[in-house]
Amino acid sequence: MPDHFTSLETGKPFTQCCACEGLLSEKDMYIVNKSFAAGECVFELAMCFECREELNSKLSEESRVAMFDFMHDHADMEKREATLGSDSDTEDYIAKCLTCGVDAKGLNNYTLGGMFSGDHLIKGPFPMLICGSCEDKLNETISDETRDVWDKFIGEHFPGPPSEATLPTGSKPVFL
Ligand SMILES: [Zn+2]
Ligand SMILES: [Zn+2]
Numbered sequence: 716m717p718d719h720f721t722s723l724e725t726g727k728p729f730t731q732c733c734a735c736e737g738l739l740s741e742k743d744m745y746i747v748n749k750s751f752a753a754g755e756c757v758f759e760l761a762m763c764f765e766c767r768e769e770l771n772s773k774l775s776e777e778s779r780v781a782m783f784d785f786m787h788d789h790a791d792m793e794k795r796e797a798t799l800g801s802d803s804d805t806e807d808y809i810a811k812c813l814t815c816g817v818d819a820k821g822l823n824n825y826t827l828g829g830m831f832s833g834d835h836l837i838k839g840p841f842p843m844l845i846c847g848s849c850e851d852k853l854n855e856t857i858s859d860e861t862r863d864v865w866d867k868f869i870g871e872h873f874p875g876p877p878s879e880a881t882l883p884t885g886s887k888p889v890f891l
Contacts, residue, residue: 717805717836720747720829722759728834729761733872734770737763740833746841750826750850750888758888760873770868770890778861785856789814789849792840801838808838812846814853822846828891843891850889857889865890 716728729747730739739745742763750758762770771779786792790813799808809827810819819825824847830837845853854862869888 716831716834719805719809719827720749720831720836720842722761723749723756724759731761732763732766733760734762734766734868739763739831744830744832744837746891747829747831748826748888748891752824754823770864773864774861778858781856781858782861785853786814796839799838803838805836805842808842809844811844812849813843814845814849817846819844824850826850826889826891845889845891853889854887862887
């Protein structure tokens with residue numbers, strides 16, 4: 716597993732889904748999200764695909780479409796796939812912001828998303844990096860409904876910070 720996607724809290728790969736607490740080794744696929752502010756990881760999670768789907772299912776069709784549209788309006792997924800395919804170096808997928816193309820070097824605020832099966836990083840649309848300013852744009856794009864669902868989820872599964880917690884940047888974590 717690339718270091719980018721190990722847990723900062725434990726220094727090791729994630730082992731459990733943050734929502735159902737099931738073992739990730741027993742899941743077909745799972746997603747790892749890590750948000751960085753001032754270069755430090757401030758929010759991290761691993762979530763199995765079933766829980767991810769369940770979370771998505773709590774959103775209205777409209778909200779799901781808005782999220783999808785943001786990615787597809789701002790990122791050329793076809794070009795990305797043609798360039799990177801499914802077997803480029805991990806670094807190549809996260810060298811630039813997915814949606815604005817800014818160079819990731821020198822970025823202090825960003826979120827990383829990776830999809831795994833066991834220890835294996837699945838390459839395709841993921842892994843991806845979204846810069847802080849695109850996160851802000853995404854946060855503006857998503858509906859209050861989406862934000863409420865995400866905030867509730869964070870509140871339920873991350874008892875540390877209060878559910879209204881914001882990142883040190885003032886924005887809220889986005890789910891990739
Ligand atoms: Zn789960
Ligand atoms: Zn960006």
